[in-house]
Amino acid sequence: MNALAPIDWNSLSDSDFRAELRGFIEAKFPAHLRNHPRRIPRWEDTREWFGTLSAKGWIAPNWPREHGGMGLTASKLLIYFEEVERWGIPRLYDMGLFMFGPVLIRHGTEAQKREYLPKILSGEHRWAQGYSEPGAGSDLASLRTMAIPEDDHYIVNGHKTWSTFLDDATHLFLLACTRNEGRKQDGISLFITPLDVVGIERRLITTIAGHAELGEVFLDNVRIPGANMVGPLHGGWGIAKDLLEFERINNGSPKLGLYALNQLQEYAKRTGLAADPRFAERFTRLRLDLQDQSCAYRHFCSLLKAGRTPGPEVSLLKIWSTETYQRLAELFLEVAGEEGVEADRVDVPGALAALRLYYRSRPATIYSGSSEVQRNLLAKRVLGLPAPK
Amino acid sequence: MNALAPIDWNSLSDSDFRAELRGFIEAKFPAHLRNHPRRIPRWEDTREWFGTLSAKGWIAPNWPREHGGMGLTASKLLIYFEEVERWGIPRLYDMGLFMFGPVLIRHGTEAQKREYLPKILSGEHRWAQGYSEPGAGSDLASLRTMAIPEDDHYIVNGHKTWSTFLDDATHLFLLACTRNEGRKQDGISLFITPLDVVGIERRLITTIAGHAELGEVFLDNVRIPGANMVGPLHGGWGIAKDLLEFERINNGSPKLGLYALNQLQEYAKRTGLAADPRFAERFTRLRLDLQDQSCAYRHFCSLLKAGRTPGPEVSLLKIWSTETYQRLAELFLEVAGEEGVEADRVDVPGALAALRLYYRSRPATIYSGSSEVQRNLLAKRVLGLPAPK
Amino acid sequence: MFSLRQASALAREPDVSAVVEATERFLASASGPACFRQARGDPEAAVDAAAFGRLAEVGLTGALVPEDLGGLGFPAGVAVLLAERLGWSLAREPFVENLVLPYALLLALGNNARAHALLGGMAKGGSVVCVAFQEGAFALPSAEFPVARIEKVGNGLRLRGRKRFVVGARASTHSLVLAPLEGEAALLCVPSGAAGVTRQDKLLADGTFWSDVEFDTVVAEDALIERGASCIAALENALDVANLALSGELYGLQTRILEMTLDYLKTREQFGQPLGAFQALQHRAVNLYTRAQIGRFLLGEAVDATETSAQAQYASRCKARTADSALEIAKEGIQLHGAIGFSDEYDLGLYVKRILVRSAWLGGADFHRRRLESFELAEAAA
């Protein structure tokens, strides 16, 4: 099969598609990267596999085929994730693939798409996100980064934080205020910039997992060309919300939980724990929480694929998937006992996974809109519950 | 042993005290009242047992001995409850014993104490509470019942609701506004009145358990003598808070949960469910939740017994005990399966208990300050968390 | 917000849509909490022939019957969609017990002339059938399980034994009874009025009844509908369909409670605010909504997967999920309403009690999770 031919993967049966993927992964995925100790391995570790997928045309399963993606239906996309997680493949530098790319496809100019999309697919550009600011956290409306027009550029000053992928990112998309009066939400724009320009400094932040995978970005009179604005001037709020919906669908996929479930199941089989009915009871509840959530995920992906906006309801996906993921990790750590808290025992891979999963599942309910913010949104925008008088 | 002699029950060892109680209960408690179908049986059903306890001097385990109570320490009081619940003794008309009596002992005039305390002990006076009003629920500050002074009386008009024991109560203690200006809290007084006076009408409300045990009280120009005010004029708010603390200690005792636990344990043994490790896991968690809470209960009772006010912390007792009680009832109903939802199967007493407990545990988190109100209180008064700006 | 229409392809097919809408119109005019309240606990208020007539009118009696037997020939998934509307309306019409379960059982027997004859009678509205198989707490059917026995006597069959938790027995003209005959499973069709058939009705929490039925009766040989392992397989299949329908009903019941609760939160004020403005209550409402939605999309897929090999898995997943969330929503519905939620005058309690009964029938959440575990084990061993 020629990978570069415009194959319609959706025309394959589910089992053929799964077999095709599985065969490729098992043959080509570098064994030493399986069940990687980092939540997000460094770029130099995964670039080879990124390139392999990219060459095969399989790097962007969710993008439309005309832009170089696989254009998978919701069911096929879930199979894609299942196979990736089954094999213990670590997370790639996927901010461009799952977040920024889809936004650019929807809101970018033709020139922007031509410029950036191929480089996301090739891995040449690796994106990080500049949303949060110190003291702003989940509260985008209190943004302080300013972009002041000057000839055909904007001069940007500000301070972003909690940017994931910052260690090896090459580019940043960020929100900045472009108007001082009126409602904050009506004066925000979305910009893109390389990270290696004059005026940008990064400071990495080490997480409790011991990895410096996120960080702060200081912008000091950074010149961003007007052509690097995505969407209309002052229209960043709407795009950001859109982007958050992609993010919520992406973070609402069961893939993280699938990996945790696989690891825990393997551990339970190997140690005999699987035969313990008390464990089985707790495990089955979580397994079903994950499995049943896949139905909701397929639904929202279908909407997206059909060109419809999933709406604020999509927040329920993210809440459910991240909280299930955490409960799986907590159960795993609990049953792993003493071995679960040994941080360097390489001879007990299953138990070590418990501690890693405990750490890496923590931020899931915090980033891209905390569970609390998602619940506020659902209460207000979906259930129509009133604001306090 | 002469029951009327001023025995110091606290001087007995725990096991002697327990044996004494158990012997008396097993000998004297009318068998047909065990595991009664009603949350609160009617007065005519339990008056005989009330009289038996009263004659023995055992009707008011928590009152000081000088007022005719048993003056039990916290540990002994818990043993008292354990034995009562072990034997499946239904709730008596105890509003005077656990709520109004202690308030009168603390805040009443000598004349009020002489007049009312003995009649609470004998069962001649049976008290109901007039706190809630339609549209006010847990929000005492929006009270609308008015008491206007006229010569040496007050003329009271208003509408109370959700008064438990109303079916067979003889007397009502109620909050009413005695001042129109200033903070609501500074203009509320506590009154007592017989229910059979001119101007009072009751309407009973049937619960989802099918029993008309609570109801509404309509007060239409009811004349209440000034001597029937408890505590100072406009001082009702403080007394009400005090009363609520007694209520919270009383509702925070593990006695309701103990009864549910006993019933469920008996059912599990009889049906073989006790040998199911999945059930055991869930049951043990709840058993420990109840057992560990007894420690907290003993602590707060000791404070009270030592004459110290338990403070707002006591709300945690009520939250924990009522929610544990409900979870026990829910587990019971779940495991009882089909038999659990048969409403009239008299040949399966254990399973029928499940449905009854499900019903009777529902209001526990609503009455005398809902769990939500208790959490608000703890957040504000104990944790010192701020109010919204 | 809770419609299954967006979650299921079958639900969007025009003819299915039409029968669901006809059912909604029927329910709006003829059923609901007031009827339910009036009939509860009344032993005379068994569903009468007229009610079945009305069900037939809107297509409910024939919905699942093949066209060549006089029905509409819808797939079983439609039963879930209809049951959901019945649940939402708190209808007491015995759809799952006297229609879905016996129809699915008879259909699952395949090319069986006696089953077809009975189906034909049912589709016309003449026969009302219930299924009597349990003798204790719900378990999957097997030939070894029952104590009841069938023996050959002269040119007839003698059935002896006691069946419990027979839902829909009161309105039935016939019972389909599972019992062993000569060491293998058999399904017998016993007229409800036959001598030696004694019904003891049991009042349930929601004011409806099911029955213990004592059999000591002799029937003609042609009452034997089927024998052998196929009886067990057909019954298991039918129970899956019935559990799917019950899941739909439980989903409808819980979404109605959720709607009532959201309305209450929006209108009732306390401490100078609508209750729904309190963030702690908002987040709890969101949790209930989320749990219901997880059931919604699962149900949607299940509706589209009836009569496939995935049906059994979906049945247990749906029952476990919807029973759990219904019980949670029932409990929280009462709590969020406060005292009014505990009073019998308010309709909420009717829905709560209905949920208690329907979630217990044909296996609760824990039973179905254990069944799913046994599927996993079987798969792992294969």
Next chain:
Amino acid sequence: MFSLRQASALAREPDVSAVVEATERFLASASGPACFRQARGDPEAAVDAAAFGRLAEVGLTGALVPEDLGGLGFPAGVAVLLAERLGWSLAREPFVENLVLPYALLLALGNNARAHALLGGMAKGGSVVCVAFQEGAFALPSAEFPVARIEKVGNGLRLRGRKRFVVGARASTHSLVLAPLEGEAALLCVPSGAAGVTRQDKLLADGTFWSDVEFDTVVAEDALIERGASCIAALENALDVANLALSGELYGLQTRILEMTLDYLKTREQFGQPLGAFQALQHRAVNLYTRAQIGRFLLGEAVDATETSAQAQYASRCKARTADSALEIAKEGIQLHGAIGFSDEYDLGLYVKRILVRSAWLGGADFHRRRLESFELAEAAA
């Protein structure tokens, strides 16, 4: 708000109060998150003799040793009170592993001259002892359980086998090893520096270490401290005391997280409000507070009940309760802090990781709940 003083009579006794306060002063000056952070993962940062000297100064080394052996002769409940302060301060001093556990074990052996000699040496601060008994996940000790073996050789004893999860091995001068000798349990005191004793240190989540210790060594006959069933009983008793102390430590750790979280909620603003003004967060904070309090009053009673027949029950109840609530508070502490709670720079994570390690050591909540079930069964059978 979280003090154990109001919950325990023993805590209010003046001499106990005095040692607790001395410990607090010591911890305020010499320990805490900064020290803990600096030492983590550093294999050279084993607790040194100087640290034990400081512990001795404030009475920690001798607290539990009888007065006639040169100690203060406090009941074991005091260990819980001291461990609580150590937990709250995030101290890395090996109090539970090198003091409470071996002391309680040696004391529980009763009138045993070799045990007393060792105790005397420990109270003076010369000997540092660890207990090596596990060979796999925590279980109650029994003579059948270990793979390690003791054999008589010449006029010595040969010990062979591997002990795992030996906490406090790094600082120890001696290990108390449980292994069978001629078919019965035996406790051997093995010098840590002896030939054939090989330690493999394991880095833990919190940056501390425990060790796997491989024994293939011959010791003199007088290294045999005790043999027979009394070894098992004494070790089980000592493990109860150690678990009570660990529960105290876990309680201290979780209350510190709760305090940090409440402070954060009161000061940090979002959406124009202090976080703590949001009712949903208030209610969650209350739930954490409530869970901690249930542990507090339980611990208070347990402190007063050490060395009674209720000790074993209290030990498992306390460990189950405090481990569960500590893990919950750790998890919610991170969540309520948001991103900062996930960053290593902030101290919260140090406490969280310490909780992970200390709750796993000597049996997690589920282990202890199972043990409590077995007590219930034994009681029911009696």
